[in-house]
Amino acid sequence: MATPLTSSQTYIDKFDPLDYYKAYYQSEGTITEEWVDFVLRNLHETFTTGGVKGDLLIDFGAGPTIYHLLSACEAFNNIITSDFLEQNRTQLQKWLKKDPDALDWTHIVKRVCELEGNSDNESCKKKEEKLRRMVTKVLKCDALKENPYDPVKMPQADCLISCLCLEAACKDVESFTNVLRNFKSLIKPGGHIVLQSVLNCTYYFVGQNKFFCLPISRKELEAAFKEAGYEIMKIKVIPFTKVPEKDVCDQDSYYFVHARKPCSQG
Numbered sequence: 704m705a706t707p708l709t710s711s712q713t714y715i716d717k718f719d720p721l722d723y724y725k726a727y728y729q730s731e732g733t734i735t736e737e738w739v740d741f742v743l744r745n746l747h748e749t750f751t752t753g754g755v756k757g758d759l760l761i762d763f764g765a766g767p768t769i770y771h772l773l774s775a776c777e778a779f780n781n782i783i784t785s786d787f788l789e790q791n792r793t794q795l796q797k798w799l800k801k802d803p804d805a806l807d808w809t810h811i812v813k814r815v816c817e818l819e820g821n822s823d824n825e826s827c828k829k830k831e832e833k834l835r836r837m838v839t840k841v842l843k844c845d846a847l848k849e850n851p852y853d854p855v856k857m858p859q860a861d862c863l864i865s866c867l868c869l870e871a872a873c874k875d876v877e878s879f880t881n882v883l884r885n886f887k888s889l890i891k892p893g894g895h896i897v898l899q900s901v902l903n904c905t906y907y908f909v910g911q912n913k914f915f916c917l918p919i920s921r922k923e924l925e926a927a928f929k930e931a932g933y934e935i936m937k938i939k940v941i942p943f944t945k946v947p948e949k950d951v952c953d954q955d956s957y958y959f960v961h962a963r964k965p966c967s968q969g
């Protein structure tokens with residue numbers, strides 16, 4: 704039976720950031736090993752040789768995670784991160800404030816530092832400190848609102864990134880396309896959007912709780928970007944080969960999309 708859309712209230716009541724971290728990020732060898740490798744490499748390339756840089760980066764739907772900001776903090780002066788859930792924003796704040804109970808990202812920091820060619824302890828510590836300095840705000844966002852940051856008036860960003868979020872929030876491809884369209888008001892003319900997530904996934908587990916995922920195909924993904932008015936710069940898809948021992952999620956591949964809002968759009 705198809706997994707029904709997870710309501711906002713169920714997210715509020717049932718999404719446990721610690722369970723999420725343990726299942727997907729705590730150690731190497733978790734289900735998301737391939738995902739982490741794919742995402743970190745794509746972001747490293749995008750924000751170095753890819754030439755994507757600027758003043759402001761908006762990070763949409765971070766959950767309790769910071770892994771995807773570790774390359775970005777070298778290319779932007781100001782990062783605004785965000786999530787729908789208070790419990791996730793609390794985790795983000797804990798990490799930013801070096802709370803002793805904060806989630807530990809050091810193993811992932813090391814991998815990003817390796818990609819950058821400096822993975823000694825000192826460089827890894829500096830990288831964490833740099834990211835902490837660059838993140839200036841942790842905001843509430845809701846993908847299903849026309850202004851996802853309402854009532855906050857957001858400055859337009861040079862780049863918006865989002866990982867594994869829109870498929871959680873959107874009930875169908877039409878809603879997904881609409882969110883992409885709304886994101887354009889958050890991005891400067893000529894600015895970038897980088898989206899990374901799963902294809903053809905219908906659910907994922909966090910602890911004992913099963914959450915809906917929108918099963919989007921590559922064809923639908925490309926069409927959504929085009930219909931929302933972006934110019935696609937690059938798309939990458941890799942298969943999901945790490946078959947889980949227990950039932951955790953059912954994607955068949957991971958995607959990376961780098962697109963631009965046309966300069967002619969305000």
Ligand SMILES: C[S@@+](CC[C@H](N)C(=O)[O-])C[C@H]1O[C@@H](n2cnc3c(N)ncnc32)[C@H](O)[C@@H]1O
Pocket residue numbers: 711714718764765766767768786787788791844845846847865866867868869871872
């Ligand atoms: C699978 S998690 C992804 C977390 C993180 N970005 C990552 O890469 O691991 C899905 C995220 O979508 C967020 N979410 C759910 N409904 C949302 C909505 N309406 N607007 C924005 N985010 C939402 C949840 O709070 C959760 O953090």
